[in-house]
Amino acid sequence: MASENPMTVAVCQLNCTDDREKNFEVCKNFISKAAFHQAKMVFLPECFDHVGNNKRQSIELSEPLDGPLMKKYQQLALEKSIWLSLGGFHEKQGQKDEKVYNSHIIIDDGGNIRAVYRKIHLFDIDIPGGIRLKESDFSIPGHQILPPVKTPVGNIGLGICYDLRFPEFSLSLTKAGADILTYPSAFTVTTGMAHWEVLLRSRAIETQSYVIAAAQTGKHNPKRSSYGHAMVVDPWGVVIACCSSGPGMALAEINLNYVNKVRAEMPIWLHRRDELYGSILSAKDSFDSPNSVMFGQIELLPEQLFHRTRFSVAFVNKKPVVPGHVLVTPVRCVERFADLSPTEVADLFSCVQVAQKIVEEEYSTRSSTISIQDGPDAGQTIPHVHVHILPRRPGDFEENDDIYRELEAHDKSKDVKWRSNEEMAEEADRLRKKVKTVHKF
Incomplete structure (x- = not known):
């Protein structure tokens, strides 16, 4: 499905709140702008639907996959003839659920849901006398690494935020055929300043893949702020697109010929010594x-x-x-x-x-x-x-x-x-x- 010619993608940076309608209008405007610039795919960050003021509100605002918000995005993809990466949706399973999935959803240009990845690594920190932030208090962990999704811009491996810190995850997706890795995120300011760009560039270099990371930015409510710096990194580890402070959108070209060139000239996949340190399971093998x-x-x-x-x-x-x-x-x-x-x-x-x-x-x-x-x-x-x-x-x-x-x-x-x-x-x-x-x- 993917073309060998360079394809334009749009990576978005949002400052979402608990106002779901406002959040949607901002995303809709970015998607329309991306379509005007002939982008083939738009990438939205984690919590693109809403950032609640507390756990209870986050769950109350959540919807199932067949709810009204997802239908609006499906219709928008169809109208604009564009693929969407919806990077972190609060997916409700039932009316009485006390927890939700953090789901990364791919919608094609016909308005069809092509893939749903549910975040497997939950960000849990509980430091005595310090910070306590436990995603598992309100999120259900996923149990599967999805095989890469075929899109017009390449085979895309789906991750979410904290998944970025696990190199085995990205290697599994690349071994299964990913050309592009995605990490839609809402990184904290402290961890973002220290690790965000370093981690994204590392994942790109070690897998020789493009890395696309949409991001939340700024203050969402009195208790929560995000680092921002949405970016696209190429297979050589070069940042080729980045959002400045505040909500925005950046365009980048994805060139699969360049992926093949980097992998051919630096053939690390041929030099692995699995007999010494073990083999990473392919995402496709674990799924099929x-x-x-x-x-x-x-x-x-x-x-x-x-x-x-x-x-x-x-x-x-x-x-x-x-x-x-x-x-x-x-x-x-x-x-x-x-x-x-x-x-x-x-x-x-x-x-x-x-x-x-x-x-x-x-x-x-x-x-x-x-x-x-x-x-x-x-x-x-x-x-x-x-x-x-x-x-x-x-x-x-x-x-x-x-x-x-x-x-x-x-x-x-x-x-x-x-x-x-x-x-x-x-x-x-x-x-x-x-x-x-x-x-x-």
Whole structure:
């Protein structure tokens, strides 16, 4: 979709208050001005909808995605034939919600919502005798890094404000194909003066991507002020557009040929030593998890799964050796344990750890046998790495190690009585209900 020719973008700087109508009119004027200058996309900052005077007001003013404010922006994008990056929307989930998502929304030039990223890093500071600012008091953390969004100006990776401080986040998006990273923000004056430009330029240099950061500026109410300095940084780390003090808009050209040139002449992506310090997960890999999973040649249905991590799933057993005997397998079909990547190994055993806690709590046990039958000579009957978790009770076998002999033979007899899908679904449902109580890390 993106053109190889330079494309104009507009980055905006706002001073929003609790007056939502006024905020919208200011944004509307900037969008109209950007369209007049033939910009293909406009970037608005975090809290473009409103900055409340307190937590209660911020939540009371919030709306769902299908509310009237978002419809006005969708209509505006359609009328002006322009893409919008709405950098931080107070997204309400229900009428009685006490917290909201901080959501970054992309609207295309047809007025369609193309992507919704919900902020995953929440800014929480509680210094004894000093500052207390906890975003988690009123915001729900997101749980997903979105893959980059294809737009006329390039593939855009979506972040919000505090996400800027996590280089792994930007590397994940770039590894998934981002040409541009966005950090719409409402940085505090203190942190902005110290770190804002340094962080934006660092993210651009280390990922060799454009960085676009719309910003809030000035005093919003007696308790809150923002640093401003909305800017665009190129892949070499040069600031190519910046807003001065006060509300405003700056234009910049995005040139994807320049992205390719910088990456070719400084090929850092070819020089990474992942075997020494690990590999950053791609945002696309972490997003593209299917609803059902293949276990060898067997399709695991969603109702049979009870826990999922980025690269692994835990599911109930068709022929358990003991009550609560479950399995954990990588999503990628790999026959031998040694064929897993270091990232997949770490993820697999993170999933095993949670699954073990779940089954031990559900079946009131305090011990488990955890086993891998790695290869056919070790008893593996399905050529896909999997871990057995068997909750144990005192005296459940005459000799403790008899469990391994039973595990070897439990599914190989001609007279095996397999559990029904209904039985498996019922157990998986019970285990799923335990996830929130045990998954605290």
